[in-house]
Amino acid sequence: MSQEQALPDVPLRxxxxxxxxxxxxxAHQTRLSFLRALLxxxxxxxxxVTRERFDIDERGVGVAVYAVKIGxxxxxxxxxxxxxxxxxRTDRVIAEEWDATFVLHDGMPDRAAVERLKANVxxxxxxxxxxxxxxxxxxxxxxxxxDHVVAALAEGRQPxxxxxxxxxxxxxxxxxxxxxxxxxADRELIRDRAEFANPFRAEMLTVYLIRLFTVDLVEHLAWLxxxxxxALLDRALRRRFGIGNSTGLGMAPFLVRHPALLDxxxxxxxxxxxxxxxxxRAKPGCANLxxxxxxxxxxxxxxxxxxxxxxxxxxxxxxxDLRKLExxxxxxxxxxxRPFDLIYRFxxxxxxxEGQEYCVTLIIEVNGDLVDDLAEEMAVEExxxxxxxxTMRCADLLRMIRTGYGWALRFDFSHPAAQARFWYAxxxxxxxxxxxxxxxxxxxxxxxxxxxxDIAAMVQALLQERPDARLxxxxxxxxxxxxxxxxxxxxxxxxxxxxxxxxxxxSMRPIDILRFKLAFFGxxxxxxxxxxxxxxTLFQGSPFxxxxxxxxxxxxxxxx
Amino acid sequence: xxxxxxEIEMTILKAAxxxxxxWGLAEEAAQAARWLAGFDLPWADPLLGxxxxxxxxxxMIGDEQCLRPVSPRDWLCPITVGAYLSDLGEKAPQxxxxxxxxxxxxxxxxxxxxxxxxxxxxxxxxLEAGGAACSCEADGTIDPACAEWITLEHRTDGVGHKMPLxxxxxxxxxxAAWEALKRFEFRTYVPASLRSRLEGAxxxxxxxD
Numbered sequence: 001m002s003q004e005q006a007l008p009d010v011p012l013r014x015x016x017x018x019x020x021x022x023x024x025x026x027a028h029q030t031r032l033s034f035l036r037a038l039l040x041x042x043x044x045x046x047x048x049v050t051r052e053r054f055d056i057d058e059r060g061v062g063v064a065v066y067a068v069k070i071g072x073x074x075x076x077x078x079x080x081x082x083x084x085x086x087x088x089r090t091d092r093v094i095a096e097e098w099d100a101t102f103v104l105h106d107g108m109p110d111r112a113a114v115e116r117l118k119a120n121v122x123x124x125x126x127x128x129x130x131x132x133x134x135x136x137x138x139x140x141x142x143x144x145x146x147d148h149v150v151a152a153l154a155e156g157r158q159p160x161x162x163x164x165x166x167x168x169x170x171x172x173x174x175x176x177x178x179x180x181x182x183x184x185a186d187r188e189l190i191r192d193r194a195e196f197a198n199p200f201r202a203e204m205l206t207v208y209l210i211r212l213f214t215v216d217l218v219e220h221l222a223w224l225x226x227x228x229x230x231a232l233l234d235r236a237l238r239r240r241f242g243i244g245n246s247t248g249l250g251m252a253p254f255l256v257r258h259p260a261l262l263d264x265x266x267x268x269x270x271x272x273x274x275x276x277x278x279x280x281r282a283k284p285g286c287a288n289l290x291x292x293x294x295x296x297x298x299x300x301x302x303x304x305x306x307x308x309x310x311x312x313x314x315x316x317x318x319x320x321d322l323r324k325l326e327x328x329x330x331x332x333x334x335x336x337x338r339p340f341d342l343i344y345r346f347x348x349x350x351x352x353x354e355g356q357e358y359c360v361t362l363i364i365e366v367n368g369d370l371v372d373d374l375a376e377e378m379a380v381e382e383x384x385x386x387x388x389x390x391t392m393r394c395a396d397l398l399r400m401i402r403t404g405y406g407w408a409l410r411f412d413f414s415h416p417a418a419q420a421r422f423w424y425a426x427x428x429x430x431x432x433x434x435x436x437x438x439x440x441x442x443x444x445x446x447x448x449x450x451x452x453x454d455i456a457a458m459v460q461a462l463l464q465e466r467p468d469a470r471l472x473x474x475x476x477x478x479x480x481x482x483x484x485x486x487x488x489x490x491x492x493x494x495x496x497x498x499x500x501x502x503x504x505x506x507s508m509r510p511i512d513i514l515r516f517k518l519a520f521f522g523x524x525x526x527x528x529x530x531x532x533x534x535x536x537t538l539f540q541g542s543p544f545x546x547x548x549x550x551x552x553x554x555x556x557x558x559x560x
Numbered sequence: 561x562x563x564x565x566x567e568i569e570m571t572i573l574k575a576a577x578x579x580x581x582x583w584g585l586a587e588e589a590a591q592a593a594r595w596l597a598g599f600d601l602p603w604a605d606p607l608l609g610x611x612x613x614x615x616x617x618x619x620m621i622g623d624e625q626c627l628r629p630v631s632p633r634d635w636l637c638p639i640t641v642g643a644y645l646s647d648l649g650e651k652a653p654q655x656x657x658x659x660x661x662x663x664x665x666x667x668x669x670x671x672x673x674x675x676x677x678x679x680x681x682x683x684x685x686x687l688e689a690g691g692a693a694c695s696c697e698a699d700g701t702i703d704p705a706c707a708e709w710i711t712l713e714h715r716t717d718g719v720g721h722k723m724p725l726x727x728x729x730x731x732x733x734x735x736a737a738w739e740a741l742k743r744f745e746f747r748t749y750v751p752a753s754l755r756s757r758l759e760g761a762x763x764x765x766x767x768x769d
Contacts, residue, residue: 131562131729179566181564183567184564186565186566386587387646387647389647390644391648427746427749428751428752433756441750471647476620480582483582
């Protein structure tokens with residue numbers, strides 16, 4: 001045994017680094033991301049997808065049904081195609097019509113169920129659903145690419161590959177709802193099923209099936225138009241169609257409202273990184289793998305388009321970072337002791353935040369055998385951390401704040417800029433929005449998302465209290481601090497439960513939160529449309545259900 | 561109508577807030593409703609009654625044995641009392657005087673680590689530790705407007721005849737009660753303005769691409 005092997009494991013990265021907004025807003029997908037884990041399980045358990053019905057006319061109007069067999073269970077995606085006038089096509093939540101609407105159904109729907117769904121699913125939020133429906137979604141066409149692909153195939157040609165690559169999808173989803181919304185099945189109903197135990201897995205499956213529907217749809221429309229001379233999509237090109245997604249503020253409060261879940265997700269990723277960094281020797285062949293991924297990453301980053309100047313700057317920086325990494329991660333380096341720790345530390349010292357987080361993705365990627373189990377542990381039973389322990393003394397709670405919330409006490413809330421914003425829900429669509437506290441009405445209806453400010457206020461109140469007073473008695477007199485007390489106790493044993501920034505600051509960028517969550521889903525090619533609105537691509541390059549069985553698709557996000 | 565447990569939780573959270581409760585107590589009310597609905601026990605009516613009276617500020621005094629309102633003619637709010645009992649766990653007092661809609665105390669009493677019995681005149685509930693099972697003996701209504709004297713005792717014997725748990729099936733709610741709860745929920749929403757439409761969720765962009 002050499003002396004160096006007795007070294008302790010590399011510790012997890014500190015939350016003061018990982019949980020800052022700038023860092024969260026630099027996150028990339030990893031092999032723990034939800035759609036990566038979904039496809040691994042899909043392949044291992046040999047889930048079967050069949051097209052049961054495809055009654056769609058030349059305008060794209062009609063119904064399609066896909067069945068998914070998972071073990072003994074059957075699920076179905078029911079897709080409704082619509083024709084909408086261009087002026088009605090908007091990604092915003094205020095939309096009332098979409099090119100296609102979808103529902104993931106528990107089992108196969110009978111005729112009556114299809115009729116009921118046909119009357120509700122196209123209405124989306126305005127419809128009502130039953131516990132037999134698990135996920136509700138809708139999507140809009142990328143008009144440019146969709147029409148081009150149908151026209152080309154109808155004439156027997158393949159579509160322009162560079163246009164496919166630039167846009168990356170035929171349709172983008174603009175909302176994917178689950179967990180009991182509008183009467184859908186509660187998460188409790190499906191979380192005991194192994195296939196849906198992980199959070200958002202049913203939603204990811206739905207999106208994956210929607211992607212399949214979109215390529216089937218263009219081939220079908222081309223055949224209706226071109227008849228026997230119409231072409232099918234070339235297999236390799238077909239995989240370059242992902243599914244788009246357009247995400248606004250609605251997603252941001254989720255992470256603040258689910259601190260224990262946030263901690264679980266980040267803990268899993270950080271544990272994966274620490275395991276890889278603690279690995280003494282890289283496996284044989286790893287140097288080739290790393291070099292291959294770096295080369296492919298260069299191409300992927302080169303194809304990453306954005307209309308946002310800040311994102312473009314960051315992409316250019318990432319491209320430079322990748323070149324630095326390529327130089328550093330030589331064969332010699334990869335044969336050294338703890339090579340991934342050396343690589344990470346190089347990244348930390350030399351690369352941008354975007355580059356460092358991409359490096360995390362690569363390190364995790366090439367150590368699948370060490371980390372893949374973590375991807376199946378992303379769920380958490382939140383009920384267990386709900387109860388407040390009120391037998392604690394006020395002094396103990398203050399100590400917990402000083403230990404876990406030092407970050408929250410550094411903001412000066414007497415400055416208007418430190419609380420320039422407020423989160424609220426709009427009456428119009430019942431969706432989260434961000435307002436200007438000192439310029440717009442409504443701040444008395446603020447949502448409880450200003451964690452740092454609330455912590456600071458609670459500290460002031462606790463300092464007025466007898467140190468040995470019980471928390472229960474304090475909360476009886478100060479119910480306004482009750483939600484904050486709960487967070488503090490949740491955070492005490494969960495280092496990554498809080499976004500360690502001021503979420504109501506004038507300079508706060510909500511897309512940092514969106515990007516982080518979308519990266520955990522497995523999104524790529526983030527294209528911010530504003531500071532609170534982002535477009536992404538999912539599943540681009542991934543195999544289709546009938547391809548999963550053949551070939552090694554493990555590294556599909558890096559295929560180009 | 562049929563609704564989901566998630567809808568119950570989210571609507572009660574916001575309705576409680578809309579009625580004027582602090583967020584932390586609104587969270588307690590939401591969890592309580594969800595638990596009650598799981599056993600098909602009343603939740604919409606008692607909560608609505610509570611929101612309509614709008615009185616959860618009655619001051620409470622007590623010692624290790626008993627909690628009571630400071631003013632002997634007041635009635636205590638079951639969410640405030642329940643939260644306090646839940647916070648104290650095994651250190652909670654075993655008797656409470658004068659509580660409105662006492663059925664709303666049940667979910668809080670059920671959170672304990674030991675089996676318990678919650679009783680008031682005319683009704684007696686047995687609760688398994690952690691709240692996974694519940695049984696009930698009642699002479700009349702299980703949801704009286706108020707109870708003068710309530711006891712909460714730890715028990716070592718079993719729960720007895722367990723009430724069925726809905727386990728993921730759809731709870732139902734009276735349409736009128738739901739509408740009334742939704743009106744409280746609506747008080748948490750901010751009416752749209754031109755500015756909020758334009759900026760609140762990000763600028764509108766051309767999406768026909």
